[in-house]
Amino acid sequence: MGGYGLFVWGAYGVTALCMVAEPVLAALRLRRAAR
Amino acid sequence: MSLFPFSFFHYAAPSRFYALAGRLVPVFWAAAIVLAAAGLYTGFFRAPVDATQGDAYRIIFIHIPAAWMSMVLYLAMAFWAAIGWAFNARLASMVARAIAPTGAMFTFLALWTGALWGKPTWGAWWVWDARLTSELILLFLYAGFMAIVSAIDEPRRADKAGALVAIVGSVNVPIIYFSVKWWNTLHQGASISLTAAPTMARTMLAAMLIMTLAFWAYAFAVVFTRTRAIVLERERRAQWAGAPARAPATRGSVGPEVST
Numbered sequence: 001m002g003g004y005g006l007f008v009w010g011a012y013g014v015t016a017l018c019m020v021a022e023p024v025l026a027a028l029r030l031r032r033a034a035r
Numbered sequence: 036m037s038l039f040p041f042s043f044f045h046y047a048a049p050s051r052f053y054a055l056a057g058r059l060v061p062v063f064w065a066a067a068i069v070l071a072a073a074g075l076y077t078g079f080f081r082a083p084v085d086a087t088q089g090d091a092y093r094i095i096f097i098h099i100p101a102a103w104m105s106m107v108l109y110l111a112m113a114f115w116a117a118i119g120w121a122f123n124a125r126l127a128s129m130v131a132r133a134i135a136p137t138g139a140m141f142t143f144l145a146l147w148t149g150a151l152w153g154k155p156t157w158g159a160w161w162v163w164d165a166r167l168t169s170e171l172i173l174l175f176l177y178a179g180f181m182a183i184v185s186a187i188d189e190p191r192r193a194d195k196a197g198a199l200v201a202i203v204g205s206v207n208v209p210i211i212y213f214s215v216k217w218w219n220t221l222h223q224g225a226s227i228s229l230t231a232a233p234t235m236a237r238t239m240l241a242a243m244l245i246m247t248l249a250f251w252a253y254a255f256a257v258v259f260t261r262t263r264a265i266v267l268e269r270e271r272r273a274q275w276a277g278a279p280a281r282a283p284a285t286r287g288s289v290g291p292e293v294s295t
Contacts, residue, residue: 002084004091007155011094011148015101018140019253026260033267 049126049266056259063256070249078242094152095239100247102145104254105173106208108138112180113205116198128194129269131201132184133261137254139177145170165214166222169207176204190269 001008046052078096085092112134119128149167150160161167180200187193215222235243 001093002089002091004089004155007091007151008093011097011151014147015097015144018144022137022140023253023257023260026257026264030260030264030267033264033271 047124047126049129049270052126053263053266056263060256060259060263063252063259067249067252067256070245070252074242074245074249077238077245082238082242083236088156091152091155092239094148096242096246098145098148098152099243100250101141101148102170103247104250105138105142105145105170106211107251108134108141108254109173109177109201109208110205112138113198113201116194116201120195120198123191125191125194125269126266128191128198129265130258130262131194131197133258133265135177135181135184136261137257139174139181141250141254142170142174142177146174164222165218166211169211169214172207173204173211176200176207180204 046055074096078093082093084090112131115127115134116131118124119126119131146167149170153162154160180197183200184193184197187196
């Protein structure tokens with residue numbers, strides 16, 4: 001990344017983390033509500 | 036005879052929307068994954084290195100879609116909250132509540148990715164520039180909406196209070212959008228305009244637009260999932276939601292708890 005790896009992967013990494021965690025939490029909430 | 040084969044309000048019933056959303060969520064997930072794969076491939080393997088920013092500019096493929104989604108979702112949240120308040124439509128209020136966490140997440144991502152882009156290009160993680168400050172205020176507005184609907188026990192009162200916050204806060208969205216025009220800001224102006232040619236290379240623009248569509252499909256998938264959860268939580272006493280048949284309450288017995 002031409003010396004910008006920390007910034008680029010830091011941005012993509014946190015984005016990926018949030019966009020995995022959020023649907024998991026939503027699915028867990030749905031499962032709890034369905035019980 | 037109606038001109039339309041179905042009623043626009045057919046899915047205003049929580050039970051019908053619950054079933055419809057359940058069928059649509061997998062479709063949105065498939066679209067989100069395919070579009071994200073295409074967007075990331077285009078952004079990392081087809082788009083060239085920027086002449087001035089080098090590879091740091093590739094943050095644009097998540098920063099701008101996240102920023103756009105943060106604003107669009109706020110307006111959608113305010114719209115559905117207003118509909119819920121004006122027409123006493125409880126599904127509309129449920130949808131507004133479902134949108135808020137996703138909108139807040141995109142706002143956080145816009146700020147986070149913006150900071151990581153700003154450090155190598157501007158030399159600063161943060162500046163109190165009009166665009167950045169108004170986007171931060173948007174995050175506070177989302178937090179305020181979620182706090183107020185959680186703080187009030189009675190659901191319909193909570194919906195109305197939340198709707199007031201959402202509607203009043205929606206004035207911030209055009210402020211965010213036009214801030215780069217109205218004030219002398221460090222943040223660059225719009226790269227894409229309805230009235231002028233884009234200022235970026237075609238492959239960069241294509242990757243950014245594909246990623247925007249991916250984020251949009253993702254938002255639909257997550258918001259619909261959360262709406263289904265909220266529908267079940269608030270409609271748990273309804274028979275369609277699987278509530279057991281209850282014997283009528285006798286004199287002196289404790290009544291059912293109010294659901295929240």
